[in-house]
Amino acid sequence: MTAAPGAQQFAAVDVIRTKRDRGELSDAQIDWVVDAYTRGAVAEEQMSALAMAVLLNGMTRRETSRWTAAMIDSGSRLDFTDLPRPSVDKHSTGGVGDKTTLPLAPLVAACGAAVPQLSGRGLGHTGGTLDKLEAVPGWRAALTLEEIRRQLLDVGAVICAATGDLAPADRKLYALRDVTATVEAVPLIASSIMSKKIAEGTSALVLDVKTGSGAFMTELAQSQELARAMVDLGTDAGVRTVALITDMSTPLGCTAGNALEVRESVEVLAGGGPADLVELTLVLAREMLAAVGLDAVDPADALADGRAMDAWRAMIAAQGGDPDAALPTARDTHVVLAPADGVLAEVDAMAVGVAAWRLGAGRSRREEAVQAGAGVELHAVRGDAVRAGQPLLTLHTDTPDRFAWALQALEGGIAVVPAGQAPTPPPLVHGRVTA
Ligand code: URA
Secondary structure, eight states: OOOOTTSOOOOHHHHHHHHHTTOOOOHHHHHHHHHHHHHTOSOHHHHHHHHHHHHHHOOOHHHHHHHHHHHHTTSOOOOOTTSSSOBEEEEEOOOTTOOTHHHHHHHHHHTTOBEEEEEOOOBTTBOOHHHHHTTSTTOOOOOOHHHHHHHHHHTSEEEEEOOTTSOHHHHHHHHHHHTTTOTTOHHHHHHHHHHHHHHTTOSEEEEEEEESTTSSSOSHHHHHHHHHHHHHHHHHTTOEEEEEEEEOSSOSTTEESHHHHHHHHHHHHTTOSOHHHHHHHHHHHHHHHHHTTOTTSOHHHHHHTSHHHHHHHHHHHHTTOOTTSOOOOOSEEEEEEOSSSEEEEEEOHHHHHHHHIIIIISOSSTTOOOOSSOEEEESSOTTOEEOTTSEEEEEEESOGGGHHHHHHHHTTTEEEEOTTOSOOOOOSEEEEEOO
């Protein structure tokens, strides 16, 4: 839908005015403005004004679908329809300790689907999948298109960096939204995420939309609105899409930090691991398999009999990683003890995420390096009975002068209350959104 030479041109100021005055943008206006902005023919200040008008006045489903299509058309689109297995992907809106992609991709591959998982790095308090996998000695994130295809044929799962040419309009627009207080516009978030996922060429998509303190959307109603917008966009683009809304008020599993999360993912693949992480992995695997007609296969069997672990080892080795190598550990640790007998009533996701980030597990600027061994390890989870003086969590870092800063982040985020006074924890899955 790139404007062909001689195609109708518009004045950016008219497009902005239409949205400012609560009008609907036409398909041609949307195609033009996204293309012209990507080429540099619409100025940054004009796109800022338009993004703010969208934040304030919204976009209809038609407008958002067209906007998404225009962003996809700004780059190339992968195509896996010729693979012998059906392709299906999962996208999480991000959360603390959310390492689900790591066990999930090989698990779903072991059940017969192809999982092309193009991922990103972390920014802020939630970790990035590529940062986590780079803790595995030798593993490399950058693959060519040919390598991705080969690995999908041989192994069935690939987790790698998105190629530079997927929805370049989004890269430019996202950077602009970041500095103009327009990230929060639901149509812009939904089209940003879905343009990249649809361009990736998957035939089906399962969305894990997080809700709670450690999530991008903290309120359930906002998460539901985002899930609905994304499911509609996937459906309009011909991708079978379903969303689960899952809890992110407390960390997922017992670790937040790159190598710590890889270790825990391998525990799941070995048939162990924390109950919530295992449950979410299986719930998402069942959704992914059902979306491509493989619902007769039970992913719990593939976890129990070692097929998922075999697929993990093959996936890591195919990208130069050594699945048997020891994972890096941080040089220093600090243990936080329970202050009293009682029940661990609160382990706040945001507090743990910020602590892990301050310990060096995350970055605040794109070019920063992360510490592979840094992070937070929980020894008890929300709802557990604890005794005064027992270890509650261990902080890991290579730079021990960060401990005080990380401990500050945890203040008010961890609470032990007398037995019987702990509130009922929320469910792991809050809801499901379908076409
Ligand atoms: N993640 C994205 O990729 N885009 C957004 O707009 C927000 C989160």
